[in-house]
Amino acid sequence: MQHSSSISGCPPAKSTPTMCSGPTKKSQLTSVKACEMSQNALETPRGEEGPGNSVYLSERGNSIRLHEGILQEGYIQYGMDRHHDTDNPDGIINMGTSENKLCYDLLHKRLTKPDMLHINPSLLQYSDWRGHAFLREAVAKFLTRYCCSPNPLKADNVVVMNGCGSLFSCIAAVICDPKDAILIPTPFYGVITEDLHLYSDVKLFHVPLDCEADGKDNRPFRLTVRKLEEGLQRAKEEGLTIRGVILMNPHNPLAEIYSLKEMITFLEFAKRNALHAIVDEVYMLTVFDESVTFQSVLSADSLPDPQRTHIMWGMSKDFAMAGIRIGTLYTENRDLVEALAKLGSFHGVSGTTQHQVAQLLQDKEWINEEFLPENRRRLKAACSYLTGELLSMGIPFLDRPATLYVWADLRKYLQESSFEEELSLWKCFLRHKVLLSCGQAFCCSVPGWFRIVFADQQHHLQLGQYQQHS
Amino acid sequence: MQHSSSISGCPPAKSTPTMCSGPTKKSQLTSVKACEMSQNALETPRGEEGPGNSVYLSERGNSIRLHEGILQEGYIQYGMDRHHDTDNPDGIINMGTSENKLCYDLLHKRLTKPDMLHINPSLLQYSDWRGHAFLREAVAKFLTRYCCSPNPLKADNVVVMNGCGSLFSCIAAVICDPKDAILIPTPFYGVITEDLHLYSDVKLFHVPLDCEADGKDNRPFRLTVRKLEEGLQRAKEEGLTIRGVILMNPHNPLAEIYSLKEMITFLEFAKRNALHAIVDEVYMLTVFDESVTFQSVLSADSLPDPQRTHIMWGMSKDFAMAGIRIGTLYTENRDLVEALAKLGSFHGVSGTTQHQVAQLLQDKEWINEEFLPENRRRLKAACSYLTGELLSMGIPFLDRPATLYVWADLRKYLQESSFEEELSLWKCFLRHKVLLSCGQAFCCSVPGWFRIVFADQQHHLQLGQYQQHS
Known part of the structure; x- marks a missing residue:
């Protein structure tokens, strides 16, 4: 750096x-x-x-x-x-x-292989609104592997929707009432504002990160627990009900990679304040210096507040397929999963696309070697x-x-x-x-x-x- | 009958x-x-x-x-x-x-033909949230043909989303404020209640159709303008703001087919009362007696209130593909299209699925002959x-x-x-x-x-x- x-x-x-x-x-x-x-x-x-x-x-x-x-x-x-x-x-x-x-070129070659053209009756019929079981299983295995989870992640904890924007909208709808708010450090990927607001009438409360380097380590726009605490305090003074915090790693637009240790301190802040932590890791495989290791929060031996920690990932960035509309959520919170399932009918993914994505995620050789x-x-x-x-x-x-x-x-x-x-x-x-x-x-x-x-x-x-x- | x-x-x-x-x-x-x-x-x-x-x-x-x-x-x-x-x-x-x-068997044969496995960069990238232009054009041509429209329908008036439930939800969100209501004759396909309520907080106001035959023509559960007028009156007395009426043809669950003349009288009722008419024609090709002709409202020379008439169709019923998650809307109202486009990011369809559906809809020979x-x-x-x-x-x-x-x-x-x-x-x-x-x-x-x-x-x-x- x-x-x-x-x-x-x-x-x-x-x-x-x-x-x-x-x-x-x-x-x-x-x-x-x-x-x-x-x-x-x-x-x-x-x-x-x-x-x-x-x-x-x-x-x-x-x-x-x-x-x-x-x-x-x-x-x-x-x-x-x-x-x-x-x-x-x-x-x-x-x-x-x-x-x-x-x-x-790589995607074209893989996506036009014969295994992508599979059709069976269940792909053409109504399915589980959380996503087909075969896809949720593929996602759980994929995340277990690439997030280095110490224990196998469970398909039942996975929700698949047509993009992470849909997940943001749904999560906001079920953890917030209208006019409630969620903390987010700024700058941040601006579309999240619409994701939370348009349907769900939820606000973002900004925690500005200073562009000056903080202390000796020359990290401009550094996210710290102190800034989060101060932001939460200001929000309360303004009379807002804050229900969660959004954390992105790697960050958009800063491209900053937070260490697991740092992330855990942020998650501990969330736990102390009974906030949901929505952890957006959609760039987790888009780290191109092999000397740098990205650590998913799913690699932690334990999370500070697993019932309030929800991890997002999708195909748009790491697999260069924004047009395929696949976002995934991993959460241990059954209530959240049940609530999201109720909204899932609005965010369903074509069975044929679910099949294609499952094929890709299971193709370890293609992912790792090609x-x-x-x-x-x-x-x-x-x-x-x-x-x-x-x-x-x-x-x-x-x-x-x-x-x-x-x-x-x-x-x-x-x-x-x-x-x-x-x-x-x-x-x-x-x-x-x-x-x-x-x-x-x-x-x-x-x-x-x-x-x-x-x-x-x-x-x-x-x-x-x-x-x-x- | x-x-x-x-x-x-x-x-x-x-x-x-x-x-x-x-x-x-x-x-x-x-x-x-x-x-x-x-x-x-x-x-x-x-x-x-x-x-x-x-x-x-x-x-x-x-x-x-x-x-x-x-x-x-x-x-x-x-x-x-x-x-x-x-x-x-x-x-x-x-x-x-x-x-x-x-x-x-018919679907499997068609959906596994090589033209279904086409990939190009734009299918994998973000696209127009109303649907890819190629698909909206295919839908417009398809509806022009199968709805017997006297004039070519326009791709710009088409919105494609992942299912008609999403369209119901979005339309409710933009023509209604929370707690507003939409008229619907009962019985009706019950899931519409959730489509309108869960995200958009819009109610259905029921217009009960009597199961007794009405007069001499032996049509139990007959929908009449008088019943709609009475329903609207009752809703007003209850202090509700009614913004539209949902009309299904062929009807779910009655399977009734309304004539164009009848539909126009319902649309005139809507016009008189400045109500949006949401016309659900998702079973329009699922009429299996060749002596019976279904007439889409899009076959009319002119609609009573084209700016407030919105026609839904999709792949779930007529093409037996509920799992492919494709719903389409045809409306001349630009404001509605613009508003729906803003919510479209939550209801996007995979580019590869959009390609497949466009291929099907353009395959007149397969549709008509097979x-x-x-x-x-x-x-x-x-x-x-x-x-x-x-x-x-x-x-x-x-x-x-x-x-x-x-x-x-x-x-x-x-x-x-x-x-x-x-x-x-x-x-x-x-x-x-x-x-x-x-x-x-x-x-x-x-x-x-x-x-x-x-x-x-x-x-x-x-x-x-x-x-x-x-």
Whole structure:
């Protein structure tokens, strides 16, 4: 982690921005396209009650419909103008969505093998809403192995749903009443806000991590029990009912890997305060430096509060298959499992997909001999390439050998330290055809940080770098 | 529909029940098994706040967890003791779940063709939460053809989710505020209650259809605009905010097919009262008498209130694939589509499944030449077999050439006309290893009616009949 020290001290933004110099002709065209889409959307007659409100929807419906993440506009533009090497070489490069695009060839080869085309009657019929027993068994064995659990994990403790977002939504619905809240250190993967709020009306209470290094060990944005305790205290003072805490390891967007010892102290904090701990380990196999060991909390001999500790994992990141919609939960809490099963009908996964995923998870040889080593090798190369570019540009970043992105400090490009400036910089990248995620989308407390996804072909990253300078 | 007249007049239950004669030795064993399962469930330590309440869950979570449909116990027993021709020949026959088990061979043949094993990068990546464009286009073309739409339906008006239950939940969430209600004639497919309530906190307001024939045309449980108007009036008197009405055609559980003219009068009722009309046509291709024509509301030249008319269809019934988790919505209302898209991340379908379904829906030859004719032929034979048995037992039923079940009048087996007696009869069937759905699970206003699913191998239906007499 040699470069993390390069941001210690975090000097306030001073430099004049040189990367972006306002809209280009091409970006004006993009804006025209965006306007056209809005125009088309307005062509259909709508009933309006208030600004933007629809007479056809309820108050809740309007609030859901009008809910927009700060990066929404970027994804709309990207949707209309995606880069494609041959069909649209001047389109937008997406370094904003955390997807691994490096291993499609490996996945294609495996997913088109004959064992993937299996059909039996039960796959086509209604099944257990927690997931087919064969898949829950495969998940339990897989987690036992890759989380190094001292005891075999049980299929009955596994719940499978169509993505971790669904799990977040369901867990929030059953451990919280409407308006209750869950603690989360910031910055964090911002979509969790919607996961908890849209259906379940649960809030996140932010525990800001300071970007300055904490003490001698040069770990900016360091998560500590003290910060969690202080956050909980503030939440109580605000009259909120806090029902849980969300912990991510490896972290999104910091890419930080917490040791088991650290995680246990966080879980002990949760236990002391009777909080559920929702532990998100969706990047657990996306650690690409073999000298670094990730330790799942499932590797612990015992958990401080097993009835309130719930571990999430899924196929989106570690197996580069966000489109396959598989999220899994491991929990010993039978009440939680029963409650989730009641909501499971809304988050069911196709039987054929369940079969395919079970085949993959059981294929230890493919995972160990083919997919994981090659995936790690490619991620490491892509990360090195991007961080090399950042170094050459004098951009500080957290140097971590995990996840699909780096958390980079672009504060020197801000005219002043404000979130407006950060958004301007983000828009400037977009005009130059590079989609990134700015820190405010992750509720970062300090403006100027960006998450940059590197898990793409190098020539896309090159292009991105090139365009940033254009 | 020659037999529908046989129940006109609906004489009160008189006959002594002869079908069931109390628990047999085998059924006592079943009860022991059921107890064992409850015991096992209790082995894990639970925190209890009140009777059945868990300290780990919120008030809402406990309410979700403890929510039980009246038939829950039957499905638990069935889960532990499923009939299997060779492995468990004395197990429970499921004539309760509306699944078509007659066409597995046709589906297996088609679903294992090489075109089903296609993989491309976009199938493995995040996609449009309304469904991939290729699938929405396939659905639009499919519905245009099979609903006989006078104009081509548009892919932009299609939303694909993992099942119609998800669509019900989402629509309720965005057209209703919590505690608002939606009208529904009873009896109705009971699971809709949970679809609307569990996540979205929306109620159903029941409009009871009388089981007596209405006037001269011998249509028991006849849905009329007058009944809808009266229901709406009663709801208003109770201070409820009614935001919509659910209409099913063909109906579940009545299997009634409404003419387009009738449907338009219902839609005009909805328009007059500014109600959303959610039109569930999931059985539209499951009409097995070729002399009977089903007309989708999408075949109308114009809809009374197109902005408030939303049509559901899916793969579960018409393609005998409940396990593939595909529900589709067609609506011209852009606001609704936008709001549903925001909730779509919780109801996403695997890209590989979306590909498979699009392949099927585009395969006009397979649908028209292979699947539909053979499916109709088998359903017709199965229905004839079951209704023949019912006739021979003197059990009246609604004779309709559609859906996967018949709605049968078992009132003569009730000692007295009460829902307790109905439940006793249902339990008696279960002890004799036949799982049915009793009318109270569908909020039927008169006790003694049962939904009997016939879409299974004849020897299962035979066995069912045999066991009923044992």
